[in-house]
Amino acid sequence: MVGQLVQNTSPSSQPLLDVRALSLGFGASETNLLDGVRYSVDAGETLCIVGESGCGKSVSSLAILGLLPKGVARIREADIRFRGEVYDLSDPSALRRHRGADIAMIFQEPMTSLNPAFKVGEQIAEAVRAHNDVSKSEARARAAQMLARVGIPAPEARMNEYPHQLSGGMRQRVMIAMALANDPALLIADEPTTALDVTIQSQILDLIRDLQAETGMGTIMITHDLGVVAEIADKVAVMYAGVIVESGPAAAIFNDPQHPYTIGLMSSMPSLTGPRHRLATVPGTVPTIETMPKGCRFSSRCPFAQPVCTTPPPERSFGAGHTALCHFAPLDAMLEQSDG
Template structure:
């Protein structure tokens, strides 16, 4: 398998916060890797968006980085992860607990299943403070209250005493953000943080994350299938398909000059506000499971350009400024006749 790595022409090893290098993961009993040779990096203050349809391995990758996959369910088959200049073992739960929730934190897709319904909001945030520092209960509650103010929760003193079911969806997501950022992390992973919210609340949550990121200079990994969100917030984009990164680079280049057929399919499915109306383009078929993963290019079974050569691993092609795509026919415009 050829490695596809997101490289920034203006970055140096010293300013990289998180480095995922040639990372592969296999679930117990599977014959092939579910996550295969994934590489990307995040710098302080930067937003990296990982995009792809459901089942592409975005959330599994993030859970693996946090050491949150069920114990014994999966094993690392290659590569590694470096955070803050330190390589860490995903099996070493003691080491993971040192920075998980403090230096690296995560916002999950559905706050109602992430917040404990039996505990008050203030107690849950205060617990996150006390787990990562020698704080008294009074100090932890004061910090929790200050964080609720910071994320724009109305009547924060009242909300401290309430339970998750008493809050709206948007307020619960703000509580999740408050809990994630209460210890001033260096890196935030946000897994579909706006999926269950209406568009107005979505915009507010994204603005809040950006404002807090600007204040603290934290790096952010945003996992989403919403390309509208990506266009609004991403500095760089990694497009995942079937557990591999098929294209990566600066957001502007990915949107203006996509070079992988899967990326083009995703872009073509975005509704347009102007021009004639018509049916949206779709990518036929479904993402393969680990049990029926094809050899060579994993997108070949759904690609309109697929040929026999696609049964072999594609060599990544570079288009400058860190823009790379793993396709035998890239750049597509010069190989169109061969692909057709």
């Protein structure tokens, strides 16, 4: 029933969303843009997917929601479970039923995601009516309730305003209200704090956490901001060139990174304590489909690359769900040799 908060739960024996294998290409290219992507998120858990721009973070989520352009994006492998059942990317009607109801997404830039020609209340009400058999007045009441729930003052008045009349932080809150209007089990947030000042960023992250604790929903946060990751993540998946190169509990990723790319990302973070020094960088850029290296996709930028890296790297396990794709993991010996 609309207006009734549903406690989202899933059996502890299985993830809420389990992406076992996701591969896709674009156009006529035989190279996969996403290649065997794997990750999972449980109810009440926050998974952060991190990596540089162009690594495929947003594309993977758009693929799961069926929002990539048909005829251009080509799904080549999709083994996905949602609440333990097969999640079929080839069934458009099933994707429409899930999208916005069971799985909702907050997009990166609300000004381009909200329709400038419609008042924000109408847009939230439309999302409610798309998945519930309710009247217009009931949908508007739910919209007002959601605006209040995300901390927008005078929600009845704000419902009658257009997106351009709201600040960036307010527009992002409207996007969150719309995403959560149907009490989804899973929220995907794509860079939800980009272009917001630090104070508003903190408010948005606190809001998502509070709503998550209230409803028990799982959350996938797509970001390149490792400060945000350190603050909110339960698990981290590090993506590079369309591949999850390392994943595991947030503490393991931050305290004991095992993939050279992850180490490079961590080294590029400025420290608030200790002596000042020049930040480390990862040389080069993310390869395009046309320039993708064979074997390890990070080999063209990796300081430890050897001839064996032209073959696909094995997945190494370090316990407690911590894994990395690297021929030389664990990297302690390599790092000691490099320092020496």
